[in-house]
Amino acid sequence: MSIIRYCGLVIFALFTVLLTSELKRDIGKLVGICAGVALLVAAIGKLVPVFTVVKQLLGETVLAGYFTTLIKALGVSLAVDFCADLCKDLGETSLAGRIELLGKAELLLLALPLVSELIKLARGLL
């Protein structure tokens, strides 16, 4: 699906949200959420071939490990940010804060092997 069609879909969703908000606010928000999820899935679908090609180029080099970590970190960031935005749109700011905290904890967990490696290096130097 081309980018023009995605733009068209977003404009259609926007009009739908505006119209349905007049009738029933909850339906409008649901339409917005569905459009957002669809666009996020489409964006991930566009990125997957890029990541696949880059991973193939990197092969079995030392970069492959770092690349996997970065992809996971990016995925966590985007997913958590999307959920947090949804929660804020629906008025649940505390829920948004909790999911952001969970996202940061997950990123810290991803960074843990790197931090251990660095501490080992620093200890070796000292």
Added chain:
Amino acid sequence: MRAVSVIAIILVFLSLLSLNAAALESVDIGEYIPDEVKQALPDGIFDDNANIADKLSFSYFFESIKKSFRSVAGKYTADLYTLAALLIVSSLFHLLSQSTKGELEGAFSSVSSLCVCVYVFTVVATLFEAVSEYLGTLASFATAVTPAISIAYAAGGNISAATVSTSGLMLSIAVVENICAYLLYPLLSLVAALTIASSLSPKIRIGTLIGFLRGVMMLGISFTVTSISVIMSLQHTLAGAADTLGARAVRFAASSFIPIVGSAVSEAVRMVAGSVGYIRASIGGVGIAVVILITLPVFISLMIVRINLVIGASLSDILGCERETQVLKQASSLINVLIALVALCAFMFVYFLTLLLKCSSAYG
């Protein structure tokens, strides 16, 4: 009675000459050189009739530099490509993560800079080990060759210079080893650890502290080496003058008080001293070549890695990765200190050997 005294004087001088000949036979610095360096030396350099000046020519040193460069360049060029690829991938991910907001973007940025930090400091840690090994090899060679230097001085009548040079060289080795082991190396490791810590979070700002510690190290290294070199050259000059005075007094006594053959004996001693001068220059020349060959691989490795880090920092800056740029710049400045340490230690030992090379015989 007069005949007895003449015979006694002649026997004394002959015994003095024989002491020099016996001492020269035991001068063999070949056994103190590391094997890989011995293979890099020109063929036949330890032969009796070797022409040292021809063998240690400019072309030989340029070829040695080229060989060392070729042996290390391949590995570190691959490291540069890996670093560049990591930075490009990191900047692409930064671009994608900019759609997230505030602290999540900062958290992702931390993960990205940690990846670069781990890679860079793995390379820096191997260089630390290489420099440590280099300093050990240099100190071992200098310690092992000190008796040969002492003998070379003594054989030419420079007894005071032998004492001064030997004690000065041993003291310098001890000072450099202790300063490196107990001050410089721990300080350098501390700076590296602080640099790693500062890369973990942008809120940890220790750039000023790192800069101060680096400045202290550079000052310490420069001051130590300069002081040792100045004191050594001063002592060497004074000792050389004292030896020359003593030796000329002996020659004068020989030519004045030994009848008939006095001047011949004096000239014979001068001729032997001249040959000792050639041997001394050969020992000095070969010693300098060995120090250069020991230093070249480490020095070239450090220079190439530094260039890689500078190129990496520039690329990271172009790609907009600020924290990665800071990590690379700090790692590069650490390498600067290592380069200074290696260069100054090599300079100090080359200077000692140059003093030997330039020292004229006391009898001449």
